[in-house]
Amino acid sequence: MTSAPAPVSDTSARLAPPVGLLAELTHRCPLQCPYCSNPLELERAKDELPTDVWQRVFQDAADLGVLQLHLSGGEPAVRTDLEALVAHGAGAGLYTNLITSGVTLNESRLHALRDAGLAHVQISLQDVDAANADRLAHYEGAHAKKLRLAEAVRKTGLALTLNAPIHRHNVMRTADFIDLAVAAGARRLEIAHVQYYGWALANRAALMPTRAQMDESIAIVEEARVRLKGILTIDLVVPDYYAIRPKPCMGGWGRGLITITPSGKAMPCHAAATIPGLLFDNVRDRPLAEIWTSSAAFAQFRGTDWMLEPCRSCDLRERDWGGCRCQALAFTGDARNADPACAKSGWHAAFTAAAAAEASAEPPPFRFRRMAAP
Numbered sequence: 001m002t003s004a005p006a007p008v009s010d011t012s013a014r015l016a017p018p019v020g021l022l023a024e025l026t027h028r029c030p031l032q033c034p035y036c037s038n039p040l041e042l043e044r045a046k047d048e049l050p051t052d053v054w055q056r057v058f059q060d061a062a063d064l065g066v067l068q069l070h071l072s073g074g075e076p077a078v079r080t081d082l083e084a085l086v087a088h089g090a091g092a093g094l095y096t097n098l099i100t101s102g103v104t105l106n107e108s109r110l111h112a113l114r115d116a117g118l119a120h121v122q123i124s125l126q127d128v129d130a131a132n133a134d135r136l137a138h139y140e141g142a143h144a145k146k147l148r149l150a151e152a153v154r155k156t157g158l159a160l161t162l163n164a165p166i167h168r169h170n171v172m173r174t175a176d177f178i179d180l181a182v183a184a185g186a187r188r189l190e191i192a193h194v195q196y197y198g199w200a201l202a203n204r205a206a207l208m209p210t211r212a213q214m215d216e217s218i219a220i221v222e223e224a225r226v227r228l229k230g231i232l233t234i235d236l237v238v239p240d241y242y243a244i245r246p247k248p249c250m251g252g253w254g255r256g257l258i259t260i261t262p263s264g265k266a267m268p269c270h271a272a273a274t275i276p277g278l279l280f281d282n283v284r285d286r287p288l289a290e291i292w293t294s295s296a297a298f299a300q301f302r303g304t305d306w307m308l309e310p311c312r313s314c315d316l317r318e319r320d321w322g323g324c325r326c327q328a329l330a331f332t333g334d335a336r337n338a339d340p341a342c343a344k345s346g347w348h349a350a351f352t353a354a355a356a357a358e359a360s361a362e363p364p365p366f367r368f369r370r371m372a373a374p
């Protein structure tokens, strides 16, 4: 059991509630995507929170003011209690979204989830080319199963989003992803250039596109957004490595989202465990509202007091909150530094050059996502 650290600061008087709760129900997944953002050390089934603890957390979240519940993983549908969890989340008044790889759900289970109160389904696609999609997932027949599930979601009347993680092995088919989303009746498509955390960071050299490929994919999305207005909403996530300003990672540390890992660790973002020295409270031990207002890990990088230069005196510090702490640590060695995606960072040139060098070299073999041997 994790013991609760003493509160570092209690900002409850001025702290708005989080908008979303990301519940990573399990790290188990039948697929082995090399771009997976899950940590290299995946949590095991025996350590997963039981049904009643997740249900209590969902009620706590609703009481705290959370609006959206994102059920994720791993593959959340490997949990046999998924229907009970959806029913509890929806019953607590949360807008309930299932983020799925789409290979384990069948039509009858989908109906049961809808009847339990599920509002939205998000299916990730590896590629539009079936053979390449199955190669990336390391699972034969995955793509065909995903398309069947997308069709079933559309028939149930549930809202459907398709998610397309983009990298050098599929970036040339950005336009095809858009065509597929329209044909599948999706309301929303996320063209999300891979963010390099967890397994994706370990596979960065195998995945990094060139700047020219990225520019072309952005131009395709921008044209399609105009052409498909009112038919399909396309969200675009650009790769940090070719940016000049960072994204406000998670909308700012401890500002809008709580992530709960399969074993119950409450984190400001799903990669926060890569930062050494942070103490994560566990929802088994401490109420969610108390974690949100007083947890040491959430307080560590909340606001701007922790910032070093150039962020400390930058006019944009309350817009992007200095970018991503995990990326700052991974590339500069200090999580308090500006995200190296920022052109004001002293590491920016090296950050961009690393990407360009990897993108122009022959890609190394994938390191597929796998649970380590016990």
Ligand code: SF4
Residues within 6 Å of the ligand: 029, 030, 031, 032, 033, 035, 036, 037, 038, 073, 074, 075, 100, 101, 124, 369
């Ligand atoms: S990215 Fe792939 S391996 Fe990772 S959880 Fe999603 S479907 Fe599974």
Ligand code: SF4
Residues within 6 Å of the ligand: 245, 246, 310, 311, 312, 314, 315, 316, 317, 318, 320, 321, 322, 323, 338, 339, 342, 343, 344, 345
């Ligand atoms: S210096 Fe810091 S706050 Fe300013 S734009 Fe760059 S990352 Fe954002």
